[in-house]
Amino acid sequence: MVIILVGGQWGDEGKGKVIDYLAAKADMVIRSQGGNNAGHTVITEHGEFKFQLIPSGILYPHCTCIIGNGVVVDPTVLLKE
Incomplete structure (x- = not known):
């Protein structure tokens, strides 16, 4: 099964909370x-x-977590995480 979470607006929609809930049973999480x-x-x-x-x-x-090629990566932030 594939589940895609798409935000309907800019800003705080709670997507991270939903992804955390779904990730508990997921094989893969992709940030696109x-x-x-x-x-x-x-x-x-x-x-x-x-x-x-x-x-x-x-x-x-x-x-498995994947950061896709559509993500703007700030190396400093990535290394801090």
Whole structure:
């Protein structure tokens, strides 16, 4: 099964929270476009994690995460994450 989450507006829509929920059972999470201008925070039993570039699926060992060629990558932000 393939699930695609697309935002209907610019700004805080809660996409990161939904992706975190879905990633728990996903084989792969792909971020296809955007940049580090927005972020999302995921809270687990291991702490609080703030992401701007890396898909939140990175917190699940079974989940492969891909940053697509449509993402504007700021190397400094990426290395901090």
